[in-house]
Amino acid sequence: AFDINDYNRLEDIEAQIDVWNNACVSGFECSIENLGNSYEGRPIKLLKIEKAGENRKIMWMDSTIHAREWLAPATVLKIANAIFTGENADATRLLNTYDWYFVFVMNPDGYVYTWDGDRFWRKSRNPNAGSSCIGTDLNRNYDYRWGFGGSSTNPCSTTYRGTSAGSEPETKAVQTKALAIGSRVLSWVSVHTSGNMWLSAFGYLEPSGVCGEPTDYNDIYSVAEATAEAVMDTFGTTWTYGSACTTIYPASGITVDYTYGAAGIKYSYTPELRGPGFNPGPNAITPSYQEVWNGIVAMIRKIEEIENNK
């Protein structure tokens, strides 16, 4: 059964999505949209809570594009829980102001495989022609500067980029949605583990060897800074922040390069949560939620401050 304070199997996460959807917060409209099906035919479910007919700005959070990063969905599920239960005054204000969209498991085939096959599986589960190695790194497959550094052409690599830009059904499903709602998205946060980092676009490397830099980088960086400071203030931990390419390493075809570069979502971030590694015990879930929630609250406040002064 679903346990908000533990790691959950896909079927239990999906049951909880149904619970939230079927008992929507009074005055709001909840729905579940299937963005598309994974290679093995599983739906990629988007849970939405919105004000009917108001076309409000959207706060988007997704997780589990990398199957083994279990603290990511666990943290995002607790954030959804705060929104759906009105856990504190910030949660209530943020639901009263924005629509919230959640994709807890972007790579359902990989996630199921981490429970039933290999706990440390990262990629999708689509077989590769001419190779016995399975899967594409979906976070190298997006159709924006695909193949511009930090990805592999070897199907056996954990960072295999796929046969072409946006070749994988999971990536395609998310790309289509990002383009459709891009102008309405206040912020897109695609959650990974681990490393204590609040990263933004771009991840890709120019052929000249310099990191891609967004035109809005000053604003994007100030928001990352305010966010990381609120995260760090929670427990006194250290986080770094800045573009993915300059802060961690070049990586192209990643979610935020697409959401910023192709879908025009200015405040696109991809945090690397606390660890240790990919397999922290369930006791990491609550502190991860607390610090990331404080970060999200500060992030939205800073975005509002910057955008309202323009």
Ligand code: 0X9
């Ligand atoms: O290599 C990655 O895809 C990310 N690190 S992870 O350990 N989660 O695999 C970093 C890539 C750039 N940053 C993100 N997209 N998070």
Ligand code: ZN
């Ligand atoms: Zn990851």
